[in-house]
Amino acid sequence: MPDDATGPELVPADRFGPPEDDMDRLWTPHRMVYIGGQDKPADSSVAQCPFCRIPGGDDADGLVVARGAECYVVLNLYPYNSAHLMVLPYRHVSDYPDLTPSETTELATLTQTAMQVVRQVYAPAGFNLGMNQGEVAGAGIAAHLHQHVVPRWLGDANFLPVVGRTKSLPELLADTRARLAAAWPAA
Ligand SMILES: [Zn+2]
Secondary structure, three states: OOOOOOOOOOOOHHHOOOOOOHHHHHOOHHHHOOHHHOOOOOOOOHHHOHHHHHHHOOHHHHOEEEEOOOEEEEEOOOOOOOOOEEEEEOOOOOOHHHOOHHHHHHHHHHHHHHHHHHHHHHOOOEEEEEEOOOHHHOOOOOOOOOEEEEEEOOOHHHOHHHHHHOOOHHHHHHHHHHHHHHHOOOO
């Protein structure tokens, strides 16, 4: 690049990191997904993995919203927002490139349906979609990949900490799960 280039400004290393705005304060999964680590697996084995255990139980108990052939959709137990869903493979796999082509396709398709269903039931203004790959990137359960589908409303970042700590949350989650499962299109 020539000295007089008008390209992007070079940013010093100490200024790296996310810009400071409401989004970033909200989108910090390592803070809220498993508060205090009480549900964090002791190790990365299948035996310790809640995402492997959940599909073996019934939908209401596990907060399962929908089941596909190779992936399923579940409510996050420690949501950022109402109807915070996760889409994940049944298979205990951590790295996104390790998904098979059919798992990749179903994960994407279920994510699309999740957005449609949440829109229909809760009418959010937008969504955050994404996967945290590795503990360093904020994955609460890094051993079993999961795609977050987080509906967003204007101003929602302000009341989240209050909602997240209320004792009535489990009932709200059960109610949310039932509403989303009822709205989910038949396969
Ligand atoms: Zn697992």
